[in-house]
Amino acid sequence: MPELRQDPVTKHWVVVAKERSRRPDDFIHKGKNQAAGGACPFDYGNEALTPPETLAFRPDDLPPNSPDWTVRVVPNKFPAFAPHNDEQIRVSGMYSSRSAYGAHEVVIHGPDHNLSLATYPVEQVKEVLRAYKYRYNYHKSQPYGRYIQIIINHGKEAGASLEHSHSQIFAIPLIPELPKEQLRGAADYYADKGRCVYCDMIAAEIETGSRMIEKTANFAVFVPYAAILPFETWILPITHRPQFEEISEAEYSDLAEILRRTLRRFYYGFEDPPFNMYIHTSPPGYTKLESYHWHMSIIPKFTRIAGFELSTAMWIDVTIPEDAAQFLRSIRL
């Protein structure tokens, strides 16, 4: 079972994922790790190569784990968090550990091995968002569902171990450091000004314009003022929306469209670059909903996280946010 270990100085929890554990030899020639010529477990017809699905969209009369699905969700074969119903913290001397109790799933974006959210039709992107919502709500109802993180790792440099386009959902028993700091910062801002900091940011960005990429009826897309890495891009609902899972059918359609358009800017601007996407949203049970505002962040993976960032947790962005926005606006879609 994967385990959480607490750093005795900072009190941060680290996942030690024994299921994912690799032997030292695996690290010597990393090229060898690439599954060479093996069947892709996410391809149509290879449903038996994954653990049994937890959700799939397919015609009603077909059985689970059969083909003809549009989007399919399966447990991660090498989970960082797993269900085992053990929340106890174990103390041994100065060290504390607990089970990495939770869930870790894969959302397969579609049956086609060569398409991604940038190149599928928009209806398919909407199906993926619908799968996010269904699984989010499922995990939210589980005892381990204190925090749910949806992410995409696209491309080897962004950490993807399989090239078939997919997302991952982590449902975990605690709120990690960065979301905790964001929630606290946003609550402090609200206590001070009586307004949501993200709402203010959206208004400021629309007014300034230099970091804006696009604006639709429901969503704003811009490069954040203090982007942590080159071309970081945010998508946010323009009106105050604390919870991703509460968005309406109309908003879903608009979000699918704008997410696809944004990913296409990267796809054409940088020739299908590696990227990470993640959704930050109010954790289940969060009460200060007036102060937090869900958003998506897309970060192409062009530079390496190196010694300075590791040792300080401070980011160096080598591209000026205004220049990044100008370039992304200029892509013909």
Place this chain on the structure above:
Amino acid sequence: MPELRQDPVTKHWVVVAKERSRRPDDFIHKGKNQAAGGACPFDYGNEALTPPETLAFRPDDLPPNSPDWTVRVVPNKFPAFAPHNDEQIRVSGMYSSRSAYGAHEVVIHGPDHNLSLATYPVEQVKEVLRAYKYRYNYHKSQPYGRYIQIIINHGKEAGASLEHSHSQIFAIPLIPELPKEQLRGAADYYADKGRCVYCDMIAAEIETGSRMIEKTANFAVFVPYAAILPFETWILPITHRPQFEEISEAEYSDLAEILRRTLRRFYYGFEDPPFNMYIHTSPPGYTKLESYHWHMSIIPKFTRIAGFELSTAMWIDVTIPEDAAQFLRSIRL
């Protein structure tokens, strides 16, 4: 000039390094960025290709920036922090920025293009540590020297842009998040127990043994209990030492020896892997010296920092620390 921008939610500062700025085209085919066949500015005889040195060890009768040096320190040509004596915070609407006032230097480990700290003789490693100490003390005396970070990025995957073995020194006008949390955590532990948390950790590791790699007269080497990445390894002085720059001549010799031995474990165990090294030490002027304990961390760069880590600041270590230590102990030196 490079600039610091503050995230309006978390209040974290990000460096926007205009000097390092790249055009979007630079990211499309990253292979092109590798300087192909150009002269290495860190090689012996190419001293004119770097900015004028700020320190070099060479025979006394030779002029600055001439050959025959053993270790040479030069300003980084594309600095993330630069001296310009402007500490003012500029506020524009909801956003705050300030000059990235400070220094960013390169410590060239030696004149040989093909050697590194693992393969140079131990005397050379000692010279590098001596250069760290000299420059640390210089920056400590400067108005921008609130925090000084020494790091190594070795190999392209670890973020090195030049392959010639070198370290970097960042002297910056604020204490970044991670060191701040470590200092606070260590001070809290001291307030609670009346002991240094690192001293307690060293005693626990020596007693347990399963994560120990080596112990010398002055230093302990082990894989930390909550290692953030596979094979993370710490080197710490066994007796309480809050400040790296205060270590004695005898300790330097021992440190050079143990640092080189540890790097050789990686060099032989993983065939010269990419790695990051950093030193965490009490910042200049820190008063709670009884609670903090300087240490070196070495992290081979085997896995990618991906969507989960970016979105949560929570780490997933896919190698069990006890297994990592066992492997590193087993390397024949």
